[in-house]
Amino acid sequence: MIEGIHDPWLFVAAGLALNLTPGADVALIAARSTAQGFRAGAAAAVGVGAGCLVHTLAAALGVSALLAESSLAFTVLRWLGAAYLVWLGLGLLRGPAATPAVQATQAPPVVSVQRVFWQGFLTNALNPKVALFFLAFVPQFIDAGAPNKALAFAVLGGVFVVNGTLVNLGFAAVLSTLGRRLGGDGRVGRWLGRGAGLLFVVLGLRLALGEDR
Numbered sequence: 001m002i003e004g005i006h007d008p009w010l011f012v013a014a015g016l017a018l019n020l021t022p023g024a025d026v027a028l029i030a031a032r033s034t035a036q037g038f039r040a041g042a043a044a045a046v047g048v049g050a051g052c053l054v055h056t057l058a059a060a061l062g063v064s065a066l067l068a069e070s071s072l073a074f075t076v077l078r079w080l081g082a083a084y085l086v087w088l089g090l091g092l093l094r095g096p097a098a099t100p101a102v103q104a105t106q107a108p109p110v111v112s113v114q115r116v117f118w119q120g121f122l123t124n125a126l127n128p129k130v131a132l133f134f135l136a137f138v139p140q141f142i143d144a145g146a147p148n149k150a151l152a153f154a155v156l157g158g159v160f161v162v163n164g165t166l167v168n169l170g171f172a173a174v175l176s177t178l179g180r181r182l183g184g185d186g187r188v189g190r191w192l193g194r195g196a197g198l199l200f201v202v203l204g205l206r207l208a209l210g211e212d213r
Contacts, residue, residue: 002155004146011141015160018137019167024085026171027195028123032116033172034179041172043113047120049165054125056157059134060150078128078208085126085204088119093194093201 005011025048033041111119124130134157142152 002148002152004143004149004152005141005156006143007141008156008159011156012159012163014137015163016167019164024123024127025120025168028088028120029168029171030175031195032111032119033175036110036116037180038172038176039113040111040116041176042169043116044120045165045168045172047117047122048124048168049161050117051121051124051126052130052161052164053157055131055134056154056161058131059138060154060157062150080126082204082208084122086201086208088123089198089201089204093198 029041029044029048032044138153138156138160141156142149146152
């Protein structure tokens with residue numbers, strides 16, 4: 001482990017506990033996994049990991065610190081994230097354009113793996129609270145006298161991203177299997193997608209109407 005990092009196993013345990021906590025990222029992975037299978041769920045999980053990696057690098061380079069100090073920058077990112085969550089949520093709520101009778105037996109529309117990846121990426125990367133989380137959480141495991149704090153931060157952030165991605169891939173595997181067993185006609189995925197859509201709209205509105213800090 002890099003010099004200046006302390007209690008790495010505690011960091012891993014705390015990070016895993018946080019990764020297991022349901023949120024917007026998990027909701028997206030669940031919706032895509034049950035609707036389209038493991039491949040789509042994995043794409044969402046990798047996208048979330050990529051977004052998390054952006055926050056890690058930004059925090060290591062000091063960009064997140066500037067974001068935390070600039071009310072304007074934070075507000076702009078907050079509104080962008082809120083708008084995206086609401087837009088994504090409304091898209092999931094709309095579902096397939098068909099009559100109720102057809103929807104009862106119709107599988108949810110297939111979304112390309114590339115698009116699912118970017119949905120996961122933007123859901124995470126446009127959330128300013130994730131950036132502030134990294135600034136608050138990771139430094140707790142770096143010594144004040146560490147010779148290279150940025151490197152230590154990047155290493156811990158990388159560990160968090162890898163572990164989080166593995167956890168999310170596990171979610172995708174379990175939920176894709178569950179969706180296949182409980183609703184081969186796509187009903188489970190469709191209703192879970194609508195539930196995730198409602199959650200995204202609520203989270204987006206909360207983010208938009210929240211305080212600047």
